Amino acid sequence: MKRRPRRALLALVVAGLLTAGCAGDGGGTETGGAGSTVTGIERDPAPDVSTVALPDAAAAGRPFRTVAGDGSLLLVYFGYTSCPDVCPTTLTDLRTARRRLGDAAGRVDLAMVTIDPARDTGEVLTRYVRSFVPGAHALRSDDPAALRAAADAFGADYSVSPGPSGRPEVVHTGNLYVVDDTGHLVLQWPFGTAAGDMAADLALLLGRTGS
Amino acid sequence: MPATPTRTRLAATGLATALALALAACGDDDADSASAEPEEVTVRDAWARPTAAGQTAGAAYMVLTGGTEDDRLVGAEVDGSVARTAEIHETMPAGGMGGGDAMTMREVDAVDVPAGEEVALEPGGYHVMLLGLAGPLEEGDTVEVDLELEHAGTIEVTAEVRDR
Numbered sequence: 001m002k003r004r005p006r007r008a009l010l011a012l013v014v015a016g017l018l019t020a021g022c023a024g025d026g027g028g029t030e031t032g033g034a035g036s037t038v039t040g041i042e043r044d045p046a047p048d049v050s051t052v053a054l055p056d057a058a059a060a061g062r063p064f065r066t067v068a069g070d071g072s073l074l075l076v077y078f079g080y081t082s083c084p085d086v087c088p089t090t091l092t093d094l095r096t097a098r099r100r101l102g103d104a105a106g107r108v109d110l111a112m113v114t115i116d117p118a119r120d121t122g123e124v125l126t127r128y129v130r131s132f133v134p135g136a137h138a139l140r141s142d143d144p145a146a147l148r149a150a151a152d153a154f155g156a157d158y159s160v161s162p163g164p165s166g167r168p169e170v171v172h173t174g175n176l177y178v179v180d181d182t183g184h185l186v187l188q189w190p191f192g193t194a195a196g197d198m199a200a201d202l203a204l205l206l207g208r209t210g211s
Numbered sequence: 212m213p214a215t216p217t218r219t220r221l222a223a224t225g226l227a228t229a230l231a232l233a234l235a236a237c238g239d240d241d242a243d244s245a246s247a248e249p250e251e252v253t254v255r256d257a258w259a260r261p262t263a264a265g266q267t268a269g270a271a272y273m274v275l276t277g278g279t280e281d282d283r284l285v286g287a288e289v290d291g292s293v294a295r296t297a298e299i300h301e302t303m304p305a306g307g308m309g310g311g312d313a314m315t316m317r318e319v320d321a322v323d324v325p326a327g328e329e330v331a332l333e334p335g336g337y338h339v340m341l342l343g344l345a346g347p348l349e350e351g352d353t354v355e356v357d358l359e360l361e362h363a364g365t366i367e368v369t370a371e372v373r374d375r
Contacts, residue, residue, distance in 0.1 A: 081265050084342075085270045085300070085334060085335065088262070088263060088269075125265070128266060130264070131265075157312070169315065173314070175312060191335055192335050
């Protein structure tokens with residue numbers, strides 16, 4: 001049951017990289033800014049995602065803007081609940097990282113955007129995301145254009161297509177994104193970032209944000 | 212119960228190995244034939260992540276160590292009380308670039324388990340995907356998974372449910 005390489009998606013990713021490369025000098029640098037010791041990837045310039053708004057199924061479908069509360073950080077993840085490996089790995093590591101922050105964990109919020117709204121009901125998504133972070137936001141839209149626009153703003157990619165076995169075949173960016181209280185995407189962690197590194201980065205960013 | 216070439220319990224494997232070694236030390240005739248038996252694939256550190264509320268698919272991870280001969284992991288089975296079905300899957304970069312940004316998952320026909328080598332089923336790589344979980348996997352539970360090896364036959368594995 002070998003499958004062909006996903007050339008279309010590859011092209012998309014390449015296009016995304018090229019675009020990112022043109023977005024500004026040093027765009028997408030991994031070395032970080034002056035005096036930075038974060039292990040995540042700092043986005044420079046940090047994309048403004050404050051205009052992204054999706055219905056929050058955990059709040060009766062009211063629009064939720066991807067901006068952190070004052071002095072807080074908002075983590076944004078594009079995933080789906082029937083994801084067996086990548087999503088629970090990252091979200092469990094995030095839960096562990098938050099626990100290590102102690103009281104400061106209250107300043108680290110989470111919004112999960114489902115890329116699979118056909119299978120993820122609002123209720124399922126809400127219970128799922130809140131089992132990792134209490135009070136987390138469950139962003140779900142039935143409007144494919146709105147979902148795509150939100151993902152584009154973060155530089156995330158996804159696709160859900162019928163697989164050969166009849167089950168949907170899902171592709172999605174494995175990054176966990178960190179947004180500050182001005183609505184700027186300041187940092188992203190690739191899949192596999194250790195919980196300890198997440199915790200250290202969060203502590204550093206919370207220090208910058210001011211307590 | 213389908214007929215399988217061998218049905219090895221992990222604990223039993225350890226015991227048998229210890230016994231074989233003990234016998235070999237005695238220089239018993241039987242020991243010669245026992246030590247001539249090819250070693251089979253062994254499995255250790257099997258675990259499955261606790262599921263979140265609403266999660267319908269899970270994953271089990273473990274480390275396989277090849278035996279005397281090359282073998283291949285060709286499938287997995289679980290009881291219906293655990294999940295509807297189990298498959299061997301691999302998480303991989305969708306485009307093979309961009310630092311693993313976009314990821315996808317595919318079912319694999321087989322995972323090579325070369326003689327004497329360790330092969331890890333771990334987050335972000337190979338895993339036993341549990342489809343259609345019958346119920347939540349909770350910390351402290353165990354999940355029985357039967358691994359199907361091309362040569363070694365069925366290996367029963369007990370996976371602990373824990374966070375990594």
